[in-house]
Amino acid sequence: MVIGRILAPIFLLPALLFGALFFDSDSNREAEIVRAFDLPPAFLNDPKLQKIISKKRTEYQRHGFFKSLNQAYLFIPMIKDILVHSDVPDEFLFLAMAESGFSIDAYSHKKASGVWQFMPETGRTFGLQINDYVDERRDLVKSTKAAITYLETLHARFNKWYLAAIAYNCGEGRLYRAIKKAGTDNISVLLDEKKRYLPRESRNYIRKIVALTLLASDEDFMINQEYAYLLNRANAYxxxxxxxxxxxxxxxxxxxxxxxxxxxxxxxxxxxxxxxxxxxxxxxxxxxxxxxxxxxxxxxxxPLETFYMLHHVEAGDNLSRIGKKYRVPYKMIKEFNRLHTNMLRIGQKLVIPLSKPLDLKNGKYTVKRGDSLEAIARIFETTVSSLKKLNNIKGSLIRVGDRLSIYD
Missing domain, CATH: 3.10.350.10 (LysM domain)
Known part of the structure; x- marks a missing residue:
């Protein structure tokens, strides 16, 4: 039994959302928030920002500010804890809210997923596994750490946090072209409604994050929206x-x-x-x-009999052949996958209950009848090229009884 690192409990008090920020007045509070994004104080007077704040305040007074946070009460302290120990401002908690409304199940038509709305390619670039078994874009700890690394990378390139936030939304290339065309990274120029250097969504994106941050820092407003109830839920869990x-x-x-x-x-x-x-x-x-x-x-x-893995149905597969391959009675496969017939379709995924983890001993696998490099690579979540390199295989031919190294 091995216990992992315990996530430090962080209490969801008013200080949760803003760490160690203490304000003597509303104006100081607002100034600190825009400064956290490297925005000029005059940004607070942006008409569209004020319009978004007014709209959000009305929506939240009607439905409750924490409607979107209701399912997030467990992991907001966790996200805050990770942010606090990074170079990313705490206020970027609200980038996640702007991206997904703190919905774990958020999935866009562009195939972005999770609280931080990572695209598959970007998620993999920043170390998230996306395969048959897991989609770590929905892992709250790993995706938050990946988002922080990404934001730090963007900040290192553009040197301002508001630019990092905009690039997170529209992409580095799109923002770079906008700055080049505008001849400046000044926020008032980049958000020009007539010139449209940036897409409309990106022009409103930084405004939305700042608006959400300002509303969340308004203690009177938050308390009026039954804030305390959700704070206590988070403390206990x-x-x-x-x-x-x-x-x-x-x-x-x-x-x-x-x-x-x-x-x-x-x-x-x-x-x-x-x-x-x-x-x-x-x-x-x-x-x-x-x-x-x-x-x-x-x-x-x-116990070993509860070891599970996936099999992708290929041309020529049937339940009997698959059962022999994994040394599992085909009726068990059929029952476990709740199949009503013996008919299978190419690409179908079957959960295989194994009696032992595929004879993988000391990182080596013994080739069995019907095996191929493609099938073995898929089973062990590696690549054909990696198997070839590790085992000095020139072509694609493998023989029954061969002992293949699976991992480096």
């Missing part, structure tokens, strides 16, 4: 990170720590199935901090 064995089922862990499986699943929305990826020896999941002692006392690695 912080998160801890723990490590489980590969292929472990989330539902089994939930049972061991006496909580409903659906609640534990909701804390791990990056997992596509009820089990963690089979590639690594261990995998980190999130549990309520109050359940940490129960986990320490009750968790032991799952």
């Amino acid at each position: 912080s998160i801890a990170q723990v490590k489980v064995s590969r292929g472990e089922r989330i539902s089994r862990v939930a049972k061991l720590i006496n909580m409903p499986a659906y609640k534990l699943t909701s804390l791990n929305p990056h997992l596509k199935y009820d089990f963690v990826p089979p590639k690594n020896t261990q995998y980190t999941i999130y549990i309520p901090y109050v359940k940490l002692n129960e986990f320490r006392q009750n968790y032991k690695p799952a």
Whole structure:
């Protein structure tokens, strides 16, 4: 049993949203906020910013400011904790709100996903795994760290936080061309409504983030919107990170720590199935901090018969052939995947319950009848080129009984 680092509990008090910022007056509060984004004080007088603030205030007075935060009360302290220990201003918490409304399930028509709305390519660039088993754009800790790294990269290039925020929305290339065309990175010029150096969405993007930040810093407004209720919910329910064995089922862990499986699943929305990826020896999941002692006392690695992985149906596959490949009765595969017939379609994904982790010993796999480099690469979440390089394979031919190194 290995316990991961515990996320420090951060209480969701008024200071949660703004760390150590203390204001003597509304004007000082507003000045500190625009300064955090490297914006000039005059930006507060921007007519469109004031219009957005007024609109948002009306919306939130009608529906409650924390309607979009209601499902986020568990992880806002976690995001804040990560931001506090970075060079990114705390106010960028509201970039996430502008991107997704703090919805874990947010998914755009452009295929952006998660609270920070990463595109697949950008997510992978900043270290997020996106594969058959997980989509770490929806991992609240990893995606937040990736977003911070991305924002720091953008700030290093453009040297102002408001430019980093705009680039996060429209892309580095698009912002660079806008600055070149405008001949300046001055915010009032870049947001010119007639020249339209930037897309309309990007022109309003920085305004929306600043508007949300200003509203969240208005203590009178927040208290009037039943703020205290959500603060107390967050105080009682912080998160801890723990490590489980590969292929472990989330539902089994939930049972061991006496909580409903659906609640534990909701804390791990990056997992596509009820089990963690089979590639690594261990995998980190999130549990309520109050359940940490129960986990320490009750968790032991799952027995081998609960090891799971995915199989992609290929041309020529049938349940019998797949069962022989993994040494699993085909009826078990059919039952586990709730198949009503024996008919399969190419590209279909089947969950395979294994009796042992595919004979992977000391990082080596023994080739069996019907194996191919493509299939082995997919199973172990690696690439054909990597397998060829590690095993000095020139073509694509492999033989039954060959021992292949899987990982470097």
